[in-house]
Every structure is written in C-alpha cells, then in structure tokens.
Amino acid sequence: MGHDKLEACVRGNLHQYLDDLQGQEPNNMYEMLLRTVEKPLLELVMEQTRNNQSKAAQWLGLNRNTLRKKLVEHGMLDAGPRG
Template sequence: MSKKIIEDCVRTSLEGYFRDLRGTEPDGMHDMLVRAVEKPLLEVVMAQADHNQSKAAQWLGLNRNTLRKKLLEHKLIS
C-alpha cells in the first residue's frame, strides 16, 4: 500500500468526521487522531515483527524504550 493510499484513507475519514460533527467545532483533534492511528499501528507492527520490540522499534524509527512506553500507554503490554 502506498503512502498516497494511506493519506487518501485518512483524508476520507477526516472528511466523514467533519460531516458527522454537523457544524460543531472540533476540539483536540491532533491528539485524538494520533491516538486513533497509533494503537492500530503498534498492534500491526508488533504482530508483523513477531512481538520483537527491538525489531518493531527499528521499523517505526523509535527508540525501544519509547516503543515500550507507547505499548504500555495503549495497554498492549503489561
């Protein structure tokens, strides 16, 4: 899947989000979107990396400790 396809999917979702708001002004969209995307991103990458945190961190361009923190925040590890 190309970057453009992912961007188009996000754009379409955001347009739907604004339609659903029906004129109500959004609040805290950046944090909402980052959290909505981050959890499934971590889930899929961890599965593809056979739950190897070092490999997943490398793929994501993160420090392993940062990845662990994010996995804990999303309750994907205990």
Template structure:
C-alpha cells in the first residue's frame, strides 16, 4: 500500500471514529449509503476537474463505464 493510500485510509478512519464519538451511543442508520455518497461526490468532482471535464478520460481513470459515470455525475449535480 502506498503512502498516499495509507493517508486517505487514515483520514477516513479518523473521521469515522469522530463520527461515532459524536453519536454518543446513538446507533447510526444508513451509514454505508451515507459514506459512499459523501466520498463519491468529491471523488467525481476532483477527477472530472483533473480530466479537463472529459468524461471518457475520467471514466477510464475511475474504472467505470462512461454511461455509469454520466449517471453518477447527474445524481450529484456535477455536470457542467
């Protein structure tokens, strides 16, 4: 695992620890979907910016079908 991957993983773990601490014993619901949406939007936004808004290039970088990427961009209101 690269240093960058460890850094991202550590950041996610730290934030999840804080999230659970802030819940103060309250049980979360829909945690998986919430987390995926929170990570997916900035991921798509940054990748699209780095790819110069080229959906084909961004889809390739993400390992997604272009149509799947377009659907996700629409879901997150990221089409420019």
C-alpha cells in the first residue's frame, strides 16, 4: 500500500469517526489518533524486526531510547531496569 492509499484510508476512517459522533464535537482528536495508530505500528515493527529494538528504532526513524519509552507507555515493555 502506497503512501497515498494509507492516507486515504486514514481520511476515510476519520470521516466515519466524525459521522459516528452524530454532531457531537470531538475532543483531543490529535492525541487520540496518535495513540490509536502508534500502538499497532509499534507492535507490527517489533514483530517484523523480531523485537530488535535497534533495528525497530531505525525503521521508525526514532532514537532507541525514544522507542523504549513508547514501548513502555503502551505496556509493551517492562519499565524495570535493563539487564
């Protein structure tokens, strides 16, 4: 799926989300969308890289520490000390 198709898919789903609100005003859409997209993205990339955080960070264009922080935020990694 190309960038344009992914963008169209997101746009279509956002239209559906707004329709589902039936006239109610949305709240914190930006944060909701980022959280909704971020977790499955992280799950897929971690799966595809066989949980190699360095490779996953490279694929995502993130610093490895930023990736670890996001994994912890989404409950995908224990926040305890590394070892």
